[in-house]
Amino acid sequence: MPRRANISRQTQTALLALLERPQEWRYGYELMERTGIASGTLYPMLIRLCDQGHLEARWVPSSREGRPPRHAYRLTTAGLALARTVRSADLPRADFGMGLAV
Amino acid sequence: MIDTTDTHVGRLLALACRIAPPERHEWFAAMVAEFDHVPDSARGRFALGCLLAAIRERAISPQFVNAAARSMLIGGAVFWAGLNVRFAGRMSANEALVPEAIGYGTALIFTIGALATARYGCRATIALAAPLMAVLAGGCVPPVRKRTGAAREPYHRADGGGSGRSCPGGGDRRLRCQSIAHQAETSLMRLPATRTALAILAGLLGVVHLALTTLVYANWTIDALWFVGTGMAMVVAAAANVIAGKAPGPGVRMSIATVNIAMTGFFAAAWLVLPGPQTIIGGLLFLSLALCSLSSAAGMDARHEHPPLV
Numbered sequence: 001m002p003r004r005a006n007i008s009r010q011t012q013t014a015l016l017a018l019l020e021r022p023q024e025w026r027y028g029y030e031l032m033e034r035t036g037i038a039s040g041t042l043y044p045m046l047i048r049l050c051d052q053g054h055l056e057a058r059w060v061p062s063s064r065e066g067r068p069p070r071h072a073y074r075l076t077t078a079g080l081a082l083a084r085t086v087r088s089a090d091l092p093r094a095d096f097g098m099g100l101a102v
Numbered sequence: 103m104i105d106t107t108d109t110h111v112g113r114l115l116a117l118a119c120r121i122a123p124p125e126r127h128e129w130f131a132a133m134v135a136e137f138d139h140v141p142d143s144a145r146g147r148f149a150l151g152c153l154l155a156a157i158r159e160r161a162i163s164p165q166f167v168n169a170a171a172r173s174m175l176i177g178g179a180v181f182w183a184g185l186n187v188r189f190a191g192r193m194s195a196n197e198a199l200v201p202e203a204i205g206y207g208t209a210l211i212f213t214i215g216a217l218a219t220a221r222y223g224c225r226a227t228i229a230l231a232a233p234l235m236a237v238l239a240g241g242c243v244p245p246v247r248k249r250t251g252a253a254r255e256p257y258h259r260a261d262g263g264g265s266g267r268s269c270p271g272g273g274d275r276r277l278r279c280q281s282i283a284h285q286a287e288t289s290l291m292r293l294p295a296t297r298t299a300l301a302i303l304a305g306l307l308g309v310v311h312l313a314l315t316t317l318v319y320a321n322w323t324i325d326a327l328w329f330v331g332t333g334m335a336m337v338v339a340a341a342a343n344v345i346a347g348k349a350p351g352p353g354v355r356m357s358i359a360t361v362n363i364a365m366t367g368f369f370a371a372a373w374l375v376l377p378g379p380q381t382i383i384g385g386l387l388f389l390s391l392a393l394c395s396l397s398s399a400a401g402m403d404a405r406h407e408h409p410p411l412v
Contacts, residue, residue: 028136029148039133039151044158047129057132062139070139071132 007086010037011045015083018055018075022083025060025072046073054079114149118156123163130156172219179216182379183209189378198317208379297394301343304387307380308336336384339365343391355395362392 007015017034018026032042049055056076059069075083115137122130133152140148160166190205311333319326339361346358369385 027139028132029139032148039148040154040158041151043129043133043152043155047126047159062135067138068135070135071129 007082010035010041011049012086013037014042014045014049015054015075015079015086018073019080019083019086022075022080025058025074027070027072031073049079052078054082111145111149114146114153118149118153121153121156121160123160123165125163126159168223172223175219176216179212179219183212183216185377185379185382186212189380192378193318196318198314200317201314205379297391298344300387300391300394301340304343304384304391305337305340307384307387308333308338308340311336335365335368339388343395346395359392359395362388362395366392 013035014031014037017031028039028043028046031037031046032039035042037045046055046057050057050073054076055073057071057073060072061069115134119127119130119134130152133155137145137148137152186205186209190202190209193202193205312330315326315330315333318329342358342361346354365388366385369381369388372381373385
């Protein structure tokens with residue numbers, strides 16, 4: 001049996017949220033709403049995932065007129081492989097729902 | 103880009119951007135951009151989270167850790183130099199030329215070290231401190247090795263009968279037993295060696311204390327008597343620590359531990375009237391000796407409770 005990566009539950013939650021629609025670019029606040037993870041935890045986690053090559057980021061134009069571009073995130077091939085090793089059953093709650101979007 | 107200075111929440115976010123390390127500025131720019139899409143009711147918590155993230159990123163940033171270590175080294179060196187200047191000033195008042203010169207010399211060395219660390223970083227500290235540590239260690243190791251190393255028979259012998267012990271069973275089990283016993287023996291041997299080295303240093307400090315009496319006091323007064331008494335107490339306590347290494351009784355070990363604790367208390371009390379480097383060194387030496395004595399006594403008790411395989 002292959003050795004599973006030692007990743008926190010919150011990272012697993014974020015990976016599963018990103019795995020839902022792997023081809024789409026997701027925004028930080030959108031992920032916060034989806035996973036219920038606070039900004040103070042989510043952004044450092046995204047930074048680590050990006051440093052490790054599991055996540056790619058890019059600036060995309062805002063949908064609102066005259067607003068600054070937003071930073072969007074998507075899993076890389078390595079990130080997809082990592083996310084697929086995470087099982088929903090391992091998490092305390094499978095449905096993420098609306099959480100603490102801060 | 104949005105203006106983050108018009109509200110308290112905006113100021114919080116701007117503070118986060120200032121705190122964040124330079125290599126993460128893009129990420130905090132992303133947070134500022136995202137802030138524009140956060141509902142008003144959640145903006146405060148979002149900004150607070152960003153601030154916490156900035157503090158966390160700053161704390162683990164290599165540049166910050168390096169700068170903090172450098173600042174601590176510089177501060178410690180300057181503090182130590184100041185204490186030595188103060189000590190030298192006191193010796194100057196007593197016309198004690200040799201300790202005064204030692205004090206100013208030490209202060210000069212540590213000032214140079216602080217300046218070099220400020221200019222060239224931690225590698226300068228290592229380059230300057232390594233020879234100093236080597237000289238100090240070189241002075242301490244030979245007498246310790248002479249007493250503990252050469253005189254003892256090596257534990258491992260080809261016939262497996264080192265120190266007269268034997269293991270039940272043969273082959274691999276015997277080798278395993280020997281290895282475990284050897285590790286335990288080695289760890290127990292290190293403690294007396296450390297204690298002896300510390301005791302020698304404490305004894306030397308006591309001898310220096312005694313030798314300084316004639317320089318510090320011109321006449322035989324009650325103060326001079328106390329000064330001599332302190333030096334003698336240090337020499338006697340250090341000698342007791344060296345002799346206690348040969349005495350196996352737990353009572354002796356506890357008595358020596360008590361002596362060392364009392365000497366530590368004495369130096370702590372001395373700090374109130376004489377806050378100089380010599381008091382710190384003496385106190386640290388006897389505190390270390392007290393800890394060694396207590397560890398040794400505890401180790402011997404455990405050894406009596408769980409004797410090795412015979």
